[in-house]
Amino acid sequence: MIANLFDMVFGCWHKNYSFPITAKGSKRQSPAASVTGTYVVCLDCGKEFAYDWQNMKVVSEGAASENVKWHAHKAAKAA
Numbered sequence: 001m002i003a004n005l006f007d008m009v010f011g012c013w014h015k016n017y018s019f020p021i022t023a024k025g026s027k028r029q030s031p032a033a034s035v036t037g038t039y040v041v042c043l044d045c046g047k048e049f050a051y052d053w054q055n056m057k058v059v060s061e062g063a064a065s066e067n068v069k070w071h072a073h074k075a076a077k078a079a
Helices: 002-010 031-036 061-078
Strands: 038-041 048-052
Touching: 031 038, 031 048
Parallel strands: none
Antiparallel strands: 038 048
C-alpha cells in the first residue's frame, strides 16, 4: 500500500506511449498483449498496457480482465 502511494506521488504518469503493437499468433508472451492482442508501451518507464483498436485507447486494468473473459467466451463459442 505504501509503495502504491509512493508510485502515485513520484511514479510515472504514463503520458508518452509508443505506437500500438499487435502481437501475431503465438508471440503473445506479454500479459498486456494477451488481453487484446495489441499493446502500447510507456516510453518513459517501459510498462506495457493493453490497447483497444476499436475505441483507440488504452484499456484500463479493470476493463482488461473483463476483456479477457469476453475473448475466452468468444473462442469457446467458435470451437
